[in-house]
Amino acid sequence: MAFIRLSRARIAFLHDLIMTGVAFVASLYLRMGDSFFDLPRESIAIWTTIFVSVAAAVFASMRLYRGVWRYASLDDTIAIAKAVGLASLVYLPLVFFLTRLDQLPRSHIVINAFVLMALLSGPRILYRVLKDRSVEAVLALDGYRRVPVLLVGASDAAELFIQATRQRPAAGYRVVGILDEKGTRVDRAIRGVRVLGTLDQAREVIDRLSRDGMAPRRLILAGDGIDGAQVRQLLELAEASGMSLARLPNLTDFKSELGDEIAMRPIAIEDLLGRPQTVLDRVGMRALIAGRRIMVTGAGGTIGSELARQIADFAPSHLTLLDYGEFNLYTIDLEIGERQPNLPRSVVLCDVRDKDRLARAVAAQTPQLIFHAAALKHVPMVEAHPVEGVLTNVMGTRNLADACRATGVEAMVLISTDKAVNPTNVMGATKRVAEAYCQALDLSAQGRGARFVTVRFGNVLGSTGSVVPLFQRQIASRGPVTVTHPDVTRYFMTTREAVELVLQATVLGTRSGAESGKIFVLDMGEPVRIADLAKQMIRLSGLQPGTDIEIRYTGLRPGEKLHEELFHAAEHAVPTELGGIFLAAPRAADVAILARALDELGEAASAGHAERAVAVLARLVPEARLDGAAARPAAAR
Secondary structure (H helix, E strand, O other): OHHHHHHHHHHHHHHHHHHHHHHHHHHHHHHHHHHHHHOOHHHHHHHHHHHHHHHHHHHHHOOHHHEOHHHOOHHHHHHHHHHHHHHHHHHHHHHHHHHOOOOOOOHHHHHHHHHHHHHHHHHHHHHHHHHHOOOOHHHOOOOOOOEEEEEEOOOHHHHHHHHHHHHOOOOOEEEEEEEEOOOOOOOOEEOOEEEEEEHHHHHHHHHHHHHOOOOOOEEEEOOOOOOHHHHHHHHHHHHHOOOEEEEOOOHHHHOOOOOOOOOOEEOOHHHHHOOOOOOOOHHHHHHHHOOOEEEEEOOOOHHHHHHHHHHHHOOOOEEEEEEOOHHHHHHHHHHHHHHOOOOOEEEEEOOOOOHHHHHHHHHHHOOOEEEEOOOOOOHHHHHHOHHHHHHHHHHHHHHHHHHHHHHOOOEEEEEEEHHHOOOOOHHHHHHHHHHHHHHHHHHHHOOOOOEEEEEEEOEEOOOOOOHHHHHHHHHHOOOOEEEOOOOOEEOEEOHHHHHHHHHHHHHHHHHOOOOOOOEEEEOOOOOEEHHHHHHHHHHHOOOOEOOOEOEEEOOOOOOOOOOOOOOOOOOOOEEOOOOOEEEEOOOOOOHHHHHHHHHHHHHHHHOOOHHHHHHHHHHHOOOOOOOOOOOOHHHHO
């Protein structure tokens, strides 16, 4: 890439030297008219060669080739005018000393300066106008000097921001440099602002600017290709340097004429955890949903509501929203109605534990595809009430799966969790049993009847009961921020990304029978230390962890692990055709044998026998470690 960058600069330099020679000869003809042809060719060649040589030295010394033609502006034109003027001033005494200006009109120097400026700046401006199809961006001038900021990302957004800060009196920012996240434009310039280094050189760049009296007071992210690890590094660097970290507003905001002020967006927790976006088969996802009858259980929850939003955007023929929480169901129904007012939809207030009611609902709505997101997910809560976890997570899933088989549903998608792997809590064990039942049904179908697709992933940001909203409330009240253990880690993914991958996994799972009985596991990236997450969220609030807000360690809660897992030791991660999704093949049970065990589990749970229910769970999930679970429920019964 360095070679390409160097080649482009050399091409621009060669262009300018050719234009310099052309301008010199053309301006001489403009001055002398037909008398030009009476001049000795040797003299014209000498005069032209001297001027081109002088111009080459001046242009190189003034670093005209750090500018990017894509972002040519009035600033670049001013720089060219200065270079042409200096070249003319140097050339005049030099050629006078060598030739005494015999036969060369002195006014030619002035004419040549204007012609040369036109030939140098004209192609740059024309290139920019052709790219932008507008002359507005070319005319901006840096007339204001404000709060110094360092941009991260040599992008279109960076160029628009620089332009906006120069055009708006109240913008409040002055860009003193740019860091290039790709490293392809280092030592060049955008609208006269130099690209000073890469992200890895951020510390050196800040120190250099500070020594030159231009210390930045804010780091501003201007690129979309900056991953979560880089954002975390920049946050730490900003804190160590006494700066704040922010992100540019949307590109359209720069073109808004509503006011002069440019409001930065705060860095969100998603920025800290983000990773490259998986390329999705949106055509396949639309084909999966469009024109079909879809049902979402748990539609008022975090995952269920996002499923409803994304499914609604793919134009199903009918969408059924099912939940047992009245307010949550009302809220998502209202939102979908506003989002897609012409989408036919139904609202079903129903508990998945109620087998008969659920079967009637499925039969009445006749969905072709069901996404089952209804579950109890809060580990300590289910640990204290194991019977409730069994009735909802296991028996509710069985009720829905049986209804799917009875009513001709084409496919059911079970939303599972990483806590189902080597579970140390009742919630994880119940989800593993739900996985096993859907696996067994999928294998028993063998291409006949409903397909059962299971998708497993870790935590989603901002979900009900997760640490992120808890930390936000604790920070807002000035702490303390409570973390269970200094070393505890969890996998995180944004809700939108998780649901997109669920839909994509459903496309893969229903396309053929090759994945029967297997579990789709979403690529969650690297696990995040919760203590580090707490510190970063405190810093994002402009506060210092340990100084402004205390971090207090409270100890692991009942059933919690230090580290979650996505795969059992016997499960091998098999890549799919999509980078963000893997396949796991855990042991499968015979559906008839498993059904008898679930009968026993259901009887124990329905009778309120928590210890017996936990014992059956432990037998069904031999890798589970539920030693303390049977003793805990007594106080909660």
